Amino acid sequence: MLDALLHDADRMVVVDVETTGLYDTDRIVEVAAVTLNPRGRIVDEWDTLVNPERDVGPTHLHGVSATMVSAAPTFDEVAAALAERLHGAVLVAHNVRFDVRMLINEYGRAGGVFEPGSGVCTLLASGRRLADACTYHGIRLERAHRALADARATAQLLRRVADRAKPKTHAASVSGVTVAFRPRTLRRDLVDEDPVDMPYLARLADRLHHYGEHGAGLVYLDQLDFALADLEITRDERARLTALAADLGLSTGDLDRLHGEYLDELVAAAARDEVITDEEQRLLRRAAEALGISVQTVDRLTERWKAPVSSSIVLESGMRICFTGSATYPDGSELNRSTLHDIAGDFGLEPVTSVTKKGTDVVVAADPASQSGKAAKARKYGIPIVAVPDFLKTSTGGRLNTH
Numbered sequence: 001m002l003d004a005l006l007h008d009a010d011r012m013v014v015v016d017v018e019t020t021g022l023y024d025t026d027r028i029v030e031v032a033a034v035t036l037n038p039r040g041r042i043v044d045e046w047d048t049l050v051n052p053e054r055d056v057g058p059t060h061l062h063g064v065s066a067t068m069v070s071a072a073p074t075f076d077e078v079a080a081a082l083a084e085r086l087h088g089a090v091l092v093a094h095n096v097r098f099d100v101r102m103l104i105n106e107y108g109r110a111g112g113v114f115e116p117g118s119g120v121c122t123l124l125a126s127g128r129r130l131a132d133a134c135t136y137h138g139i140r141l142e143r144a145h146r147a148l149a150d151a152r153a154t155a156q157l158l159r160r161v162a163d164r165a166k167p168k169t170h171a172a173s174v175s176g177v178t179v180a181f182r183p184r185t186l187r188r189d190l191v192d193e194d195p196v197d198m199p200y201l202a203r204l205a206d207r208l209h210h211y212g213e214h215g216a217g218l219v220y221l222d223q224l225d226f227a228l229a230d231l232e233i234t235r236d237e238r239a240r241l242t243a244l245a246a247d248l249g250l251s252t253g254d255l256d257r258l259h260g261e262y263l264d265e266l267v268a269a270a271a272r273d274e275v276i277t278d279e280e281q282r283l284l285r286r287a288a289e290a291l292g293i294s295v296q297t298v299d300r301l302t303e304r305w306k307a308p309v310s311s312s313i314v315l316e317s318g319m320r321i322c323f324t325g326s327a328t329y330p331d332g333s334e335l336n337r338s339t340l341h342d343i344a345g346d347f348g349l350e351p352v353t354s355v356t357k358k359g360t361d362v363v364v365a366a367d368p369a370s371q372s373g374k375a376a377k378a379r380k381y382g383i384p385i386v387a388v389p390d391f392l393k394t395s396t397g398g399r400l401n402t403h
Contacts, residue, residue, distance in 0.1 A: 001037050002162055005120060006090060009171035012036045013089040014158065016151040017102050018064060022227055023236040027052030028075060028106055029064045030188065032147035034155045035181060042155060047148040048185035050075050060202060062145050069347045070101040072186040076110040080181040083112070083174035090169045091119030094154045095222050111171040112177040122129050122154050123222060129213050131206070133157050136346055146188060155241040207269045211343050212392040214329055217258055224262060231283060233290045257330055259291040262380035267301040268393045271351040276302045283337055298341040312399045313362060313384045317348030324374040327364025327388045347390030347396045356394055364391045368403035
């Protein structure tokens with residue numbers, strides 16, 4: 001099943017790490033490795049909490065507390081056991097660039113060398129965040145942000161998107177690990193954990209989709225989610241994000257656009273109940289400041305979402321939706337019609353191919369001022385027309401301005 005991706009390897013290993021942060025000085029607090037044979041069957045699962053020998057970082061995201069890792073092995077104590085699974089295997093991860101960097105750093109501290117080879121990134125292959133990709137492909141993701149749960153889900157996702165992955169893969173290698181093999185692990189399932197309240201912005205970020213992005217922009221936004229969850233981007237986090245942007249070939253203009261679109265999505269997510277409270281607006285202003293955007297932009301965006309009902313429409317499950325015009329990603333590449341239909345399906349909407357008075361509820365146009373036949377019919381029948389960028393930033397229950 002996965003033979004075409006193996007080349008010089010006899011297996012693939014799906015990895016996931018939970019970390020104290022984004023920076024190169026940050027540490028792993030949990031790691032999982034799920035090994036697949038060439039047919040895509042799981043033949044081994046391994047996971048452990050890791051004592052980072054420092055503060056555990058955003059417990060509200062990964063759920064790992066200082067108490068939980070107090071009796072966990074350090075990375076150098078599990079390095080050999082993990083190396084046995086990584087060495088000679090093709091690496092797979094959802095945002096493989098991040099997991100690879102954290103593993104390179106950890107093995108370097110342990111006196112070893114981790115060479116990741118050329119692996120498979122299911123984030124790029126699917127074009128979706130993990131939760132979105134699992135929903136779209138009918139994969140059950142239980143207890144997200146746990147390393148083993150995320151790795152298992154990624155393994156299932158790999159089977160669905162393998163044909164979209166870059167075929168030129170090469171196996172990873174690990175060398176120079178001097179600490180003897182130690183079988184001790186501490187699985188999260190064996191540790192009592194207290195539920196942790198997720199901050200408001202982190203809850204909002206969980207509702208974002210980044211549907212209008214792909215490639216480098218999607219990888220960057222995946223890391224921005226992590227950095228901004230506490231409403232602050234520290235100096236170290238900003239440095240890491242800047243370095244990541246440079247590695248991805250993103251310009252200052254690209255970052256300005258991505259930050260602006262991220263704020264748009266946050267505001268749209270906050271407004272899905274059609275109310276933005278003073279406290280929500282305050283938090284959104286803090287997010288804007290962290291993104292380098294003026295707080296006046298938040299005021300303008302929130303005012304827009306409070307537009308009169310007569311000039312807006314609420315997307316409801318079951319609505320019949322028709323697309324018109326040639327939509328594009330922000331980088332100018334084509335956003336094809338089949339992808340738009342997939343997104344509509346995620347929202348519980350029914351794509352239709354033509355505009356009729358009784359068979360169409362809303363038209364989504366690449367250019368709302370379009371004079372296309374579909375747009376002309378929509379105006380004739382009084383069917384609302386909305387813009388593609390606005391459609392991509394909302395979901396079922398979201399309110400969209402009409403044109």
